[in-house]
Amino acid sequence: MSMRPNLPVSVALAAAALACVAPAPSSGKRAALAEVPTERATMPVVEARPVDAARLTLPTAVRVRLEGLERKSALEVLMPDGEPHTLRLVGREVVHSHGRGGARIVLTAPQDGLLRIDGRAYTGALVVTPHPELGLRVHNEVALESYVAGVVAAELVLWSAAPTELEAQAIAARTYAVGQLALRARERAAVELVDGIMDQAYRGLYQPRSVAERSIAERLDAAVRATSGVVLLRGERFEEARFHASCGGSTASFADVFPEPGPGPPGTACDPCRARAAAEAARGAPDMQRPLGWRVTVPHEALVRAGKALGLDGPILALGPKKLDPSGRWLEVQLRGPKGLAVVPFDTLRRALGYGEVKSSRIVAATPPFGAPLRAGVTLVGLGRGHGVGLCQEGARDLARQGWSAEQILAAYYPGTRLVRVAARAVEAAHDQ
Numbered sequence: 001m002s003m004r005p006n007l008p009v010s011v012a013l014a015a016a017a018l019a020c021v022a023p024a025p026s027s028g029k030r031a032a033l034a035e036v037p038t039e040r041a042t043m044p045v046v047e048a049r050p051v052d053a054a055r056l057t058l059p060t061a062v063r064v065r066l067e068g069l070e071r072k073s074a075l076e077v078l079m080p081d082g083e084p085h086t087l088r089l090v091g092r093e094v095v096h097s098h099g100r101g102g103a104r105i106v107l108t109a110p111q112d113g114l115l116r117i118d119g120r121a122y123t124g125a126l127v128v129t130p131h132p133e134l135g136l137r138v139h140n141e142v143a144l145e146s147y148v149a150g151v152v153a154a155e156l157v158l159w160s161a162a163p164t165e166l167e168a169q170a171i172a173a174r175t176y177a178v179g180q181l182a183l184r185a186r187e188r189a190a191v192e193l194v195d196g197i198m199d200q201a202y203r204g205l206y207q208p209r210s211v212a213e214r215s216i217a218e219r220l221d222a223a224v225r226a227t228s229g230v231v232l233l234r235g236e237r238f239e240e241a242r243f244h245a246s247c248g249g250s251t252a253s254f255a256d257v258f259p260e261p262g263p264g265p266p267g268t269a270c271d272p273c274r275a276r277a278a279a280e281a282a283r284g285a286p287d288m289q290r291p292l293g294w295r296v297t298v299p300h301e302a303l304v305r306a307g308k309a310l311g312l313d314g315p316i317l318a319l320g321p322k323k324l325d326p327s328g329r330w331l332e333v334q335l336r337g338p339k340g341l342a343v344v345p346f347d348t349l350r351r352a353l354g355y356g357e358v359k360s361s362r363i364v365a366a367t368p369p370f371g372a373p374l375r376a377g378v379t380l381v382g383l384g385r386g387h388g389v390g391l392c393q394e395g396a397r398d399l400a401r402q403g404w405s406a407e408q409i410l411a412a413y414y415p416g417t418r419l420v421r422v423a424a425r426a427v428e429a430a431h432d433q
Contacts, residue, residue, distance in 0.1 A: 044167060044407040046230055046421045056236070058178050058229060058424040061124065062147050064140045067196040069118060071135035077126060080113035087128050089136050094128050104129040120204040139192065140204070144424065147193075147202065148174045149224045154201035155243075156393065158216045162400035166223035168409040171419070172241045172391045173200055175231040179238030183260075197355065229424060232410060232417045239417050240264030244386025245393050246292055248362040249274040250327035251413060252388035257331070257347065257361075265390045265414045267325060272398035277383055290394065292383055294359045299377040306352035310344060312337025319349070319378070320370035321363070329388060330361045347387070360384040390414060 069075060074088045086097035087105055095101040105128045107115055114121040117138070124142035131137040142150075151173040152158075152166060177193055177200065185191050195202040208214040232239035240254050240262060247270045254264025276292045286293040304315040316335050322343050323332035330346040350358045358380060365381040368374060391413045399409050407419060 044171065044227060044230060044405065044410070044419050046419045056233075056238075056422055058174075058231070058422050059144055059181065060424045060426045061141055061143050062177060062181065063127075063192040064142060064147060064202055065192050065194050066117075066138045066140060067194050067198070069136070069138045071131050071133070071137075073135050075117060075128065075136055075138065077107055078116040079107070080110060080115070087136065089130055092130050094130060094136065114205065121207050122204040140195075144174070144177070145224055145228055146205065147177065149206065149220055150202045150204055151177075151200045152224065153206035153220060154203045158206070158220060159212075161219075161397070163219060163223060164404060164406045164409060165397050165400035166220060167227050167406035168391065168396055168400070169243070169393070170224050170227045171230050171232060171406065171410060172243050172414075174227070174229075175239055175241035176200060176243075178231060179240065182238060227406070229421045230419055231422055232414055233420050234263060234414075234417050239414055240389075241391070241414065242387065242389040243391035243393060243413075244384075244388055246360075246384045246386065247273050247388050247392040247395060248292060248327075248360060248382070248384025249277045250329075251390065251392055252325055252327070252329050252361070254389050256325050256329075257387050257389050266416075267327060267388075268413065268415055270392050270395040270413075272395040273384065273392060276394075292394070293381070294383070294385070295379060295381050296357050296359070297377060297379045298353055298357065300375075302353060302357075303374060303377060306349065307335070307337055309352045310335065310337075310342065310348065312339070312342060314338035316374060318371055318374055319366075328362065328364070330363055358382075360386060360388060362388070 074086060077085045077087065079085060084097075085107060088095050088097075090101070093101045093103065094105045096105050106125055107128070108125040109115045109123055114123060115126050116122075117126065122140045122142065123146050124140060127139040127141060129137050129139075148170050152169050155173070156165065156169055158166075180193065180199065181191055193199045193202075206217055206220060208217045232241055234240075240258070240260070242254065242258070242264070250269050250273075251265070251267050253267040255262050256267070258264070273292060276287065276290070280286050280291075280293050300315065307314055307316045310316075312335060314337055316337065318336040320334055321330045321332070322334040323330075325331055332343055333346045333349050335342045335344065335349070346361045350361065360382050362383040363380055364383060367379045391410070396409050396413070399412065404412075410417070410419065
């Protein structure tokens with residue numbers, strides 16, 4: 001097996017930090033930290049050149065499948081007046097506690113009203129249908145900009161988020177959503193988004209519970225309003241606007257990580273994460289407040305489950321990198337099982353072991369070493385969190401605090417794109433999907 005040698009944690013982190021150094025993009029929008037202007041624009045600079053409205057428009061509303069409510073046999077929805085409405089599956093019909101029933105039940109919130117379910121608040125409508133396999137399925141049909149606000153609230157730590165951090169995340173979330181909906185329409189797939197790891201986090205409307213949280217909600221609303229309709233374009237198509245928690249020092253290329261047809265953002269250096277990785281390496285331990293490095297011990301039982309899921313006919317007996325990107329991120333991993341070797345995309349292994357366990361593809365050390373027999377599990381040491389493509393949320397936070405505008409932040413993580421404000425048009429939701 002072609003394996004990289006094992007390194008002590010502190011040395012490995014230092015090596016990873018040094019490996020993050022890469023030339024900065026040549027775009028004038030990408031400034032070094034020392035060159036950041038002290039004043040920022042109140043909103044991104046949007047290109048004035050018109051876009052073909054007949055070919056490129058935004059939906060006024062989106063359809064979001066609420067994955068956390070899947071397959072339940074009964075649901076209780078609180079209407080704005082506080083009255084509970086219970087929905088149950090009887091045969092292949094949804095039956096309402098008020099006596100109605102049918103293939104679907106639609107509960108619509110009045111203007112400025114909220115529908116509450118499972119501790120969360122939603123605007124728009126909740127569409128309840130039988131799940132194709134078991135129980136019920138719920139969709140939230142919601143205005144695009146309300147959905148964007150919900151994504152930003154779920155993806156970021158709002159209380160400490162800078163205004164341009166909120167603006168950059170809003171634009172990335174909006175671009176990802178409309179781009180995916182357009183792609184799924186072209187592929188004749190269900191034209192919907194999912195509120196979990198398959199797409200973007202979304203927990204409905206942010207609900208302030210105190211005076212301080214009301215000011216947070218105002219800043220969130222201001223960021224979404226300031227960027228309303230603004231998206232990233234690469235050429236004449238929506239950018240593949242992926243984002244992740246932290247890159248570890250350099251983002252990954254879209255083409256390396258995702259099988260979908262691109263183009264998408266290339267990998268690029270992330271100065272804030274690179275500096276934090278170097279600081280953690282100097283200390284020999286992750287930052288306690290905002291850790292960039294991570295360590296996880298994968299027990300033997302998990303290696304058995306993953307090996308069987310990956311077709312190894314038994315446990316993973318050894319592992320190591322087969323293919324790396326320029327920053328050292330694992331793209332392919334070589335596995336040894338009871339009947340020989342297998343090479344799989346790293347994301348396939350990560351999914352089998354658990355995204356919550358293996359935080360990223362930037363693996364810098366292992367015990368036992370890469371390629372050695374894994375008799376009692378393996379401890380992995382890495383940097384960053386998430387797939388590493390596109391906007392690095394931790395990096396964007398630091399850049400916003402340095403005074404970068406949303407336009408500068410987005411140019412750093414999506415080089416080669418431009419910001420355009422696109423008109424919206426109403427598209428009737430397909431309730432039967």
